Amino acid sequence: MRPVPTVQWLRLALVLALALVGLLSTGWAFARTPIYVSSWAVRVSQGYQDAERLARKFGFVNLGQIFPDGQYFHLKHRGVVQQSLTPHWGHRLRLQKDPKVQWFEQQKLQRRVKRSLVRPKDPWFSKQWYMNNQVRPNLNILPVWSQGLTGQGVVVSVLDDGIEKDHPDLWANYDPLASYDFNDYDPDPQPRYTANDENRHGTRCAGEVAAVANNGFCGTGVAYNARIGGVRMLDGTITDIIEAQSLSLMPQHIDIYSASWGPEDDGRTVDGPGILTREAFRRGVTTGRGGLGTLFVWASGNGGLHYDNCNCDGYTNSIHTLSVGSTTKQGRVPWYSEACASTLTTTFSSGVVTEPQIVTTDLHHRCTEKHTGTSASAPLAAGMIALALEANPLLTWRDMQHLVVRASRPAQLQAEDWRTNGVRRRVSHHYGYGLLDAGLLVKLARTWQPTQPQLKCILHILHRPITILPQTEVPKNVSACAGHANAIRSLEHVQVRLSLTYSRRGDLEISLVSPMGTRSTLVAIRDAVPLHAAVIWDG
Known part of the structure; x- marks a missing residue:
């Protein structure tokens, strides 16, 4: 993202295209009925003292602060059902007053799914084709190791279903300060073992980043x-509290959080972080x-089969x-891959079942060569970023x-x-700017001059057509806040918050066109689900 000259024109194109696919189903996942749990997030003016007072007054249990500053607290009420289709109006009124x-x-409840692909578990550096020079180009990691860079001093935490901290390829690098169990609220992130090993995802992702080298076991982590x-x-x-606490664990100790999960990749769900997670x-x-x-x-998602869009x-x-x-x-687009303007970079994973996959650690002190999906790509990038941070x-x-x-x-x-x-x-919506090169990343990192402080210029555009035509363009001449303290001289990010009403969400394609003609698709044609209410796009 080299800074580019100040944009002078932005064109927002709303393209309504007839969906060529059949209806996926009636109803729509975006309007999934919420399920309320017996936990509340509360912000109080006097910190712990107020939280304790509220707990005693209304019968809550104070489970402690959410952030270290002591303003946000987690309150739970044992007299409220664990899950309900309606919020508890009595406690709502009491807290309001x-x-x-x-x-x-x-x-x-937040619906979050691990971005892994279910594959049979079979089974080390010779099999790690993506970084041992079996393919060209590859991730170019060997030259970085030859410079003595191996991730020393960098802390990575995998947010997932736990990691097997006593795994022979992980225990020597395991960091208890970068670990916690927010499902059971204890310091031990050891996964829960089941008959089908469904909680193997985090252990697999961790091994890609930091599996120990030269110990005669499995393969080698990138860092x-x-x-x-x-x-x-x-x-x-999974709640907004749990996601926020996970993303806020030891922020002065952990350098990189690697996450390979998100909302359902079903081609219909539109979802994102809640208030606390955004904070x-x-x-x-x-x-x-x-x-x-x-x-x-973050892993971009595995909904390609459902024409999902990240x-x-x-x-x-x-x-x-x-x-x-x-x-x-x-070098092909995997069948599960999602295309979107937000993807910055790409690393390797697998294609069809007969193609090579990713080698890493597995549950029960084992190894696997069957890790795949964008879940496998994000930890590789996290490891390469750790090398650059070193x-x-x-x-x-x-x-x-x-x-x-x-x-x-x-x-x-x-x-x-x-x-x-x-x-x-x-640039491509499938790959971002291309295949990440660890050698080049480290070379650039060594001599990089810090960016200037981030500035934000907010533009308001009001456009009210009587009807939305098959192609509607909304042009805007902008000055990038010239003459003000927040004037933009170069551009890093563009965020569009768009509100519109239309009867068939899945027929909308929304694009942003730059002054020099680069088209970024913000929303592609996805589902063809008919809506029974207006849709408000805000993204």
Whole structure:
């Protein structure tokens, strides 16, 4: 993302296209009925004292602060049913009337799925084709190791279903300070074992990052001397509180959070982080790592079979996350891959079942060569970013986004949508800026000059057509806040918050066209589900 000259015209194109696919079903996942649980997030003016007072007065149990500053607290009521289709109006009214309560929210179940593909478990460095020079180009990791960079001093935490901390390939790098179990609220992230090993996902992702080298077991992690932690948060009730606490764990200790999960990749769901999780992202990038900003690495999603679009995932399309896509060994778009404008970079994973997959650690002290999906791509990127952080620990979260863009190459990646943007960078909705090159990433990191402080210029556009035509364009002449303290001289991110009403959500395609003609598809044609109510797009 090289800074580009100030935009002078933005054109927002709303293209209504007739969907050529049949109706997926009646109803729509975007309007899934919420399920309320017996937990409340409360912000109070006097901190712990007020939280304790509320707990005694209304019968709550104070489970402690959500963030370290002592303003947000987690309250639970044992007299309220664990799950309900309706909120508890009595407690709502009581909290509303209390003058010391600044904000509260009864928590709802969040539907989050691990972005892994279910494959038979079969089974080390010789099998790690994506970084042992069996393919060209590859992730170019060997030259970085030869420079003595192995992730030393960098801490990575995998937010998932736990990690097997006593695994022979993980225990030496395991970091208890970067670990916690938010499903059971204890310090041990050991996964819950089941008959079908459904909680293997986090252990597999952790091994990609920091499996120990030269110990005669499994393969080698990309950053094999990095400290690795695990947060168990996907194996139980998932709420906004749990997501926010997971993303806020030890932000001055953990450098990189790797996440390979999100809303359902079913081609219909439009979902994203709640109020507390958005606040966790904001706090992470502004105060994490001593103010340099936490690095959130995110898998882009596995909904390709359902024509899903990761722009409709509020985690991957956040400017605070570094979204990672997948390519096969042959440089093709995998069948599960999702295309979206928010993807910045790509690493390897698998294609069809007969193609090579990713080698990593597995449950029960075993190894596997069957890890796949974008779940396998994001941890590879997290490991490579750890190598860059070892080379230059002073990189900010925005610095790293700039570096990842510059260190990603189109290489042999095959797609029909490759375009050259206004600063002559090749970019694709499938791959972002291309295959991430660890050698180039580290080289750039060593000499990178810090970016200037981030500025925000907000533009309001009001357009009320009587009817939305098959192609409706909304042009806007903008000055980028010239003459004001927040004037933009170069552009990193564009965020569009769009509200519109239309009868068939799935027939909408929304694009943003830059002054130099680069088209970014913000929402692609997805489902053809007829709506029984107006849809408000806000993304």
